[in-house]
Amino acid sequence: MDNRKRVQFINSLSGFKSANMIGTSSRKNNDNLAIISSVVHLGTNPPLLGFILRPHSVDRHTLDNIKDTGVYTVNQVHAGIYKAAHQTSARYARELSEFEETGLTAERYDGFHAPFVSESKLSMGVKLVEVATITHNDTEFVIGEIQWVRTEESAIQDDGLVDLEALDTVAVSGLDRYHKSSALARLSYAKPDQEVREIPLAGLSDDEKD
């Protein structure tokens, strides 16, 4: 395989990827926004997220801002803004804001230094906890703790699950393919001695749980 083909192929192998934009601001308040497909849940208690950055790539302004200010936002990409979100991956000069260049709106929450994306339907403020270097390919795994979440309350189900279809959240595959979703089912908590079964999409009520 030639190199371009190989990049698309290898990028497809892990399956669907999350689509989020990382919002940051430098110490001089230059805003930056970058689409990232590697945001991953790390744990609930404390609530941690991780994602991968390549320090020598278009991502470097994001990494510099996070290291300098200690905070960032993570903003889910939905079907109404995925083209603008993709456009944030262009190699803009450092003094330009991807918000302005792509028509997305930078908004602030309660004095938090990093801007969130006003058009996103789920945004979080995150505090940097740790940057782990993956020595094998010179990338950085950025780990942070969620400080606040802003979303549409109607999308939060009674059992806590956020209905991503209600938010029109998209997924990515390869480098550039975007997907919408439909729910197949929710499945019961798996136990060795019983077969897994479908549960209502809205979740089980407290007295249906065991």
Add this chain to the structure above:
Amino acid sequence: MDNRKRVQFINSLSGFKSANMIGTSSRKNNDNLAIISSVVHLGTNPPLLGFILRPHSVDRHTLDNIKDTGVYTVNQVHAGIYKAAHQTSARYARELSEFEETGLTAERYDGFHAPFVSESKLSMGVKLVEVATITHNDTEFVIGEIQWVRTEESAIQDDGLVDLEALDTVAVSGLDRYHKSSALARLSYAKPDQEVREIPLAGLSDDEKD
């Protein structure tokens, strides 16, 4: 929020998650299979994947086997096997094989120690490269290099992208919600001075690239 609700909520925030099963075998050839929603692309050259394991949870047999033998497989979950895949998360005793308990088939590729899932439509053999401990919540980030890939050749597009809809690959949200997908579009490589545009789902031919 009570703890169960909080777990579902926090698990929803990163967006869609990949659905893969990790296949391992102990030094004594006890096979193990575990569904994991944190597999993430780390880089193309070398081809690296990462995923998160909790050493004190149901994942511990997987982690022990990987550390002992240095190899594992990653198997995409599709709509035809997602219930069996979910069932692998039950807390089976160490001597039981999740393959046998869930009706999935363990198969070997060319002397590779770890079994892959015969029913999966995309499987990879992976060699352990590094286990990074995330000190903040006592989880392990397992990093490996892809050694071989087995998939349906018809799903690999001319430009290298794997068509995940052709493989019926599913995505996960929260703890237990499974999703199928449909393609919105593929988008052109983003550049600062031009608007992003849709490209054919099958990709651009070589003379359409710039």
